[in-house]
Amino acid sequence: MTAPPYFEDLAVGQLERGAPSVTLSDGIAAAHQAIVGDRLALALDAMLARKVLGIDARLAHPALVWDVAIGQSTLLTGRVIANLFYRGLVLARQPVIGDTLTTSTEVVALRQTTPRAGRPPTGLAVLRVRTVDQQQRPVLDFWRCAMLPLRDLRARAAVEQDSFEQIPRQLDADALRVGIAAWRLDPFAARIAGAGELAAAAPGTRWTVVGGDVVSAAPELARLTLNVAAVHHDRQAHTDRRRLVYGGHTIGLAAAQATRLLPQIATIVGWHSCEHLAPVHEGDTLHSELELERCESLDGGGALAHLRSRVTAIDEDGAGAATSVLDWRFVAVVA
Numbered sequence: 642m643t644a645p646p647y648f649e650d651l652a653v654g655q656l657e658r659g660a661p662s663v664t665l666s667d668g669i670a671a672a673h674q675a676i677v678g679d680r681l682a683l684a685l686d687a688m689l690a691r692k693v694l695g696i697d698a699r700l701a702h703p704a705l706v707w708d709v710a711i712g713q714s715t716l717l718t719g720r721v722i723a724n725l726f727y728r729g730l731v732l733a734r735q736p737v738i739g740d741t742l743t744t745s746t747e748v749v750a751l752r753q754t755t756p757r758a759g760r761p762p763t764g765l766a767v768l769r770v771r772t773v774d775q776q777q778r779p780v781l782d783f784w785r786c787a788m789l790p791l792r793d794l795r796a797r798a799a800v801e802q803d804s805f806e807q808i809p810r811q812l813d814a815d816a817l818r819v820g821i822a823a824w825r826l827d828p829f830a831a832r833i834a835g836a837g838e839l840a841a842a843a844p845g846t847r848w849t850v851v852g853g854d855v856v857s858a859a860p861e862l863a864r865l866t867l868n869v870a871a872v873h874h875d876r877q878a879h880t881d882r883r884r885l886v887y888g889g890h891t892i893g894l895a896a897a898q899a900t901r902l903l904p905q906i907a908t909i910v911g912w913h914s915c916e917h918l919a920p921v922h923e924g925d926t927l928h929s930e931l932e933l934e935r936c937e938s939l940d941g942g943g944a945l946a947h948l949r950s951r952v953t954a955i956d957e958d959g960a961g962a963a964t965s966v967l968d969w970r971f972v973a974v975v976a
Contacts, residue, residue, distance in 0.1 A: 645719025712866030730783035924957030
């Protein structure tokens with residue numbers, strides 16, 4: 642077995658396909674739902690999902706799908722210090738329970754960080770993550786940026802300072818519609834409260850989610866999704882000797898708060914960007930505020946709502962001030 646790479650072990654063009662494929666079972670979905678607690682109706686109600694999707698299957702929660710894909714990509718980032726951002730995530734297809742996900746991870750850019758006194762040298766690796774299903778149909782395609790340590794703490798590695806300009810800052814509007822093109826939202830709209838209200842809201846409308854969510858079962862979520870980054874399992878792996886919560890956990894709780902506030906959300910089809918602003922630790926309580934950036938009508942009814950979630954964390958003892966930890970801009974299908 643090979644040890645996780647340091648920053649200088651990576652090379653642009655390097656491709657990792659070694660993570661096990663994962664079949665999205667009812668058991669995995671139940672464990673994931675127990676940890677993040679999402680109320681997304683199409684992932685919970687099999688009868689409603691059949692009516693909306695038009696097939697005899699239950700929707701796999703999109704947060705489960707991207708958590709598995711991110712976890713499969715961590716063979717290259719087992720020594721990660723922090724994940725800085727995700728960009729351009731598009732669900733080209735909405736998987737269902739029973740589908741099998743396979744992920745490949747490509748190194749597309751490397752850049753050393755500016756040295757800071759008293760801190761070990763680090764570098765940033767931009768990875769392109771692509772996930773397909775059992776029929777090789779595209780499911781996910783996105784970029785993530787991980788900070789990794791250098792092996793030699795006394796010197797900087799001699800690698801190129803690649804540009805990050807190739808990372809897209811805009812989502813393909815047509816690609817967002819492909820995965821839900823055959824859906825019928827009428828049965829969903831008939832079952833949920835407030836159908837049509839979100840699509841009619843003015844851009845810039847903001848909501849504060851009532852009540853926070855404590856971050857619990859963090860190592861369990863990392864294990865469930867094959868995330869092998871040591872900082873999520875071993876408190877000795879991080880410089881401050883505190884185990885970091887996997888970023889997908891924070892995003893999953895933000896998604897759960899969004900669907901609790903806005904039951905009109907049928908699913909999530911993409912992310913413009915996701916910035917991790919500060920670390921989250923198990924026991925923190927997360928609160929979020931949502932902003933509607935814009936809505937686009939869908940031909941078959943409903944709309945694509947471009948939303949922004951800003952998340953703050955309060956530590957376990959509640960003594961400190963709330964810290965901004967996440968700025969997540971995502972696109973939801975709404976009735």
